[in-house]
Amino acid sequence: MKFKNFTIGIAALLLMSTAINLQAQEISAMQAPKVVSPEIADDRSVTFRVLSESASSITMNGSWMGFGQTLPLTKGEQGVWSITIDPLESSMYHYNFFIDGVAAIDPTNPHALRDGIRYASLLMVPGEGSKLFEINDVPHGNLSHVWYNSPSLGIYRRMYVYTPPGYDSGNSSYPVLYLLHGGGGDEDAWTALGRANYILDNLIAQGKAKPMIIVMTNGNPWQTSTLMTVPGHPPVTRENYVKFQGQFEKSLVEDVVPYIEKNYRVKAEKNSRAIAGLSMGGGHTINASIAYPGTFGYIGVFSSGIFNQNEDKETLERKFVVLKESGVSKYWVACGVDDFVMDSNKRLLNVLDKTGLEHEYFENEGGHTWANWRTYLSMFAPMLFD
């Protein structure tokens, strides 16, 4: 055994290194009561804790709570604030503390995620409801941060590309799902919050979805990438949002699709291309599919719809007729019954009905939430590429 006579005391070095790097706060924390947070009980009630001797108020907000609600933590012995909430359904949630009004992630929870320009702590309540997006002991696809040139926008941009298990070692060609995020998000959203890569790993392992590539772009066409603006590139402003309206769809179909079809082993034909998106990305999906009929054989619109009521209805309907005539294998629409986009969603359904574009509609509880979008992806992916 080569490593029996081990030359370097790596464990010793780790200990040294850890000790030397300790901050003063950490040293005092070592003398302070041990704080565990979050702690999930067997009944799925959850206790959150945070240590502060001097705070005057600590509250929290969680993604399972109603809009704008907060719950107060109570100060106990030795400065440990805590709250125990009623049992949650097994699922994935995120939450923040507010320390004297300052938003913070849970300092003792190493799992955090980024939601646009904000960070939150991740809470996975394990059980039936979380199995589909947990990291299970199944083969995993890879997730690539891919930089590509966008001639339409005149900039380099970044997207995430999921390749299914077996892609690297095999020679097969795969179908592609273009999966679009909502307003405030970016190319990170569908994996950080949507768990799209793990959902597909699990569905593929169960034989419920075909192995596919997923392409997750940045729907904000003035940005090079997540939060990144390279010097000389357009800054992130409200004016640019309006100015670049419509440019994303063009760059998706004219830049991204050709890049993927050139550089990956894909089936480059309509019935091996799917497009889906949530909220703003659902709008992008509607736009791109009618602007480029015959490009996508599978179309999914999650929590979105038609927002511009002033649009010339005949022009709009004509576009949907052209899309219908191009041949659509599946047009799937999903929305939560409490979603604030319900009126717009209904306008989309009306146009689909009126133009005879065959579609399926799924309505469930809840509103404009990642819990719903993960559910929608897990329902839509198995419908693809028959």
Add this chain to the structure above:
Amino acid sequence: MKFKNFTIGIAALLLMSTAINLQAQEISAMQAPKVVSPEIADDRSVTFRVLSESASSITMNGSWMGFGQTLPLTKGEQGVWSITIDPLESSMYHYNFFIDGVAAIDPTNPHALRDGIRYASLLMVPGEGSKLFEINDVPHGNLSHVWYNSPSLGIYRRMYVYTPPGYDSGNSSYPVLYLLHGGGGDEDAWTALGRANYILDNLIAQGKAKPMIIVMTNGNPWQTSTLMTVPGHPPVTRENYVKFQGQFEKSLVEDVVPYIEKNYRVKAEKNSRAIAGLSMGGGHTINASIAYPGTFGYIGVFSSGIFNQNEDKETLERKFVVLKESGVSKYWVACGVDDFVMDSNKRLLNVLDKTGLEHEYFENEGGHTWANWRTYLSMFAPMLFD
């Protein structure tokens, strides 16, 4: 122009969506004074601000500060706490606030990074010193999160693989640098804190480094991945650290190298393989190179050395002689003059001297810091694969 008659009011939807998702805290924040943080002045002094009406103490720690130091913010008008620090050298830094003692990232800074199990806000002070690791308008390589099977460890594991610009669209084969992190880090460290991908993008664009693949593994052999332990896999405990000692090097050479050489277009020979690591990863580098002589033609040891003084010196020296005889194109050692590992670093230099293994040594200011490790990578990469 296809998008002139724009069907869906995406911008309107974005506004709606943003408005609906606002939390109560955010609404009150909109009525509160606008807080900008961090604000970098032309002279590179930096002002940090955070809003709290009720906090009794807010301090901060930054990576430019000495060990364990904090600076107090001062409460000003309308609950805005602030501090302005003296000009910093242009470089990349990270920092935390402590709100009544609770560690927090800066809530108004969208750029954060993970350092092991902690999060910090990123501060990029632009100028000469930051150019090498900023995201410049040059071609970017891709960064893949790659899952692979590790027969040595009996688990699936995750690593990051950087492929240089042009990899996807070309047919060339590339040399590979295996780049190892330190204690407390994982496969994320060399990109999040080390900016290895952007450093190589920039060096390659300037013609200073050859295009190469960089493989960044997880040096904690009981983990599947960053913070992730799949059910049934060994948990993260001190006991496992000791139990698995030495297993990382074996899995690197016997599992990772073959995986990379099978699945990537690489030059599979000694003088196209480099290994380098910082701190614990420097120890892994020393171990792996003497345990597998003839595998790596280029060896870089950053801020590390030989820690076990009880090791039988003759056995150790014999291993270095075998390594020397296997043919090493470059053995490069770097350490900061203030680094706490200096004694161990000197023991490594002594062994290299004594065994006549030709090497170069670079000593600079500072200690056990990412500022130094970014510098070392930017010096080492240009030496590779002549």
